[in-house]
Amino acid sequence: MSKEYIPPKPQARADKVSIFAHIKLFRKDIFASQPAKLYRAWMAEYRLPFFRSYFINDPDLVNHVLNKDPDNFPKSEIIKGALYSLLGDSVFVTNGDVWKWQRRIIDPAFEGGRLRNVFPDMHAAGLAAVARLGPLADNQPVEMEAQASQIAADIIFRTLFSIPITDDIAEQVFEKFREYQRTQPLMNVASFLKIPNWIPKLQGRRTRQTSADIRKLLTRLTEDRFAQIQAGTAPDDLATKIMTTKDPVTGVTFTAAEMVDQVAIFFLAGHETSASALAWTLYLLSVDQKAQQRVADEVTCLDDLSFANLSKLKYTRNVFRETLRLYPPVPMMIRETRQPEVFRKRKINVGSQIVLSPWHIQRHERLWDRPDVFDPDRWTTDETRKCARKAYMPFSSGQRVCPGAGFAMIEGVLMIAMLIRAFKLEPSGKPPVPVAHLTVRAEDGIHLKLTTRGSDTSATQTT
Template identity: 30%
Template sequence: MAVRAGAEAGGGAGAEVPELEGGSLLGSLLDLKADSLGTYLRARARHGDVVRITAGPPGLRAELYCVFSAEGAQRVLATESANFRKDNPFYQEIRESFGNGLLTSQDEDYLRQRRLVQPLFTRKRVDGYADAVAAETASTLAGWEERGDAVVDVGEQMTHLALRAVARILFGTDVDATVDVVDRCFPVITEYVLRRGYSPANVPRGWPTPGNRRAAAAMEELYAVCDGIISARRDAPDGQGAGGEDLLTLLAAAQSGDDAGFDAAELRDQVLIFLLAGHETTATSLAFALHLLGRHPEEQARAREEVSRVLGDRTPQAADLDRLPYLTQVLKEAMRLYPAAPVIGREAVAATVIDGHTVPAGATVILAPWVTHRHPRYWSDPDRFDPGRFAPEAEAARPRYAWFPFGGGPRACIGQHFSMLESVIALAMVLRAYEFEAVDTEVPVSAGITLRTTGPARCRIRRVRP
């Protein structure tokens, strides 16, 4: 009955979803563990835009219903978003480790949080963070100045830059107290979340296993530094100790109609999610933009010429985003090839027909920007780096969800303007100062909470001579 009702809502009865071939005992579990992104690409190439992948031993087997078309992504994220929830085990593991912030909350919790936080992410408010981004970029460049012509891992460098920038915007003057702890604790917690999120069965978190104890110690240290800053901020007299009007101060003061403000635990949850999503996503975009330009000198020269012509020697401001269209196209193309969120998961509430196939109630639904961004229906020669794909006329000719690095619909990333602001300002300053030549022609990656490099992304840097 549920299938029939859902199918009618989705546009008639659908065909059975084809299954990707896997082993008789474990299905595609080993393939997903070894290379999940490659497995999703292979599934689309063999079976089309809706494919079922099974993984795990009998009795513990998971079924993933993968949707690869732009039209299907729009259905899941936007037009029928109420039917697709963040109820899968992976989101639950993130929730238990990084808190119930905007990324993981649902229903009234999410709506209340969004009402409280939305005024802090208006374009005007976010534009005010441009100076902090420029200051942290200048600090990174000053560190490179001491190296001269050298080889740097742009993945490591951009992660450090993005983390310092988001910590400065969140905490004002309390940057150093946070960055070292995040650098040390985030990898431990992230690896723990991934291992549990993709495992068919887990022991309780409270059991004293080595993995549980390592993760608990990292969470305790991370929570403590955030709680300490929040407590000190709340105890300080108005206008003192905040290092300016940073985001934490604004979050602590947030009110919206009848909504009560955040308590200390809720504040910590928001801070942790902003630290996680706010630095890893931007770092990925910046690192791959630089590495791709390091492999494509003509595009790099064109981007540098635009930056020099528009900015001269002055520090970029928020208003310069609209004046740097080619640099923005470079970033969008880097985000197409290397989306920071390469896989997005949901759970279907009711059965729905997507692209002619019935996805049953309760199904784990996988969207994969990594695959849709390479779909030959929307992208010619999809593995080629071509910023011209994002010229206005080319963008207008594509379906809306052929490119969705920030998700979409009512739960689209609230920080997407901040990410673009930070990325354009940082990339402009870095390209104006340095030339890049890729040392590693390919950078291996895997899907974690965000896209992760599993090898170096090295470039030789040379100071641009006047």
């Protein structure tokens, strides 16, 4: 494998197409509906009779929207409408003062010290994953996206509620979420067009029923946990931490109903994204055997995979960073203008949709050197770090930055290390084609062949 390996990239559409052709492509897949020039442009405007949307790649503008003046660029109401039946008023969709008090309660649960506490649960999930995959390591194709989803879901359940994915309720929630995703892709045309969410095709009866089923299960978990907290028997996990944290400003805690909204988003945002990142990383390592061997060598040099040792996995971490650059699990984010703006000398009306695209900015031809090349070593240079400060945002940036970013970086590096220590990976079949679903996924899955690496897969772990 040469150093200049260029992994799969969706085919761009022609620069000029009719509105109808554009909408048709849009409905199929957002990536395929974008022209190649968007990887060079600083801004693009989409005008339809009933809506305006602006794609911004200019780092100064992105900084303005996310960091300098975020209160004037709230989350789009469309997203809230599209996800309301599942997420209610969760932190992912609220704005203003409600959002601020939710973050004041949630953020402490994800601080560094707490991450050390949840590390043993992540490690236990890693061991379970290695045990599950062991019988499949016989050189037959394994669909890794589904496997990665299960691993990430297991981690969320263990760290949030101290239960593994094999728990009866956890298993049901996982299954129902899969059903939900099949009926309600987040990155659909409705997210970009101002189509009211009461239009039946966007929120079908099946989607609403699945959401109700998921929320019923999450309510059971949450109410049981409230009872355990009151009885003084609750485990010291993320759910207990969040449910017992008082807002430092108002002194109130989440009610059970408010907590159900948050649990729904932790599960959705926390497992879909991590699963996408893990599956693409494993794919890249399967194709780039040299990189895979370097990860394996780095991991086997460690005595154990402890929390303290994780920071020694520098190359593995760079592999994960580079994957998040090329395949950011959240490919695009949408904000709305609350007041008239001027972007690059163009007037932007109130209520316009502003699209921020980690996918495009992280592959931007005027910002990145060899933007489509998979090169984990680029992360050792000052040049990359300088570029990353303005053009790398897999976890977003500013006040609405992903609260789970630290969690996800530990989880990602640990899972890569444990899986590569146990298995050799090879690609199987045609290269995957990236599509924007709820997160960046492969059109027909990611198929890999696994064989046992031959090392001791039950290696110990300490914190």
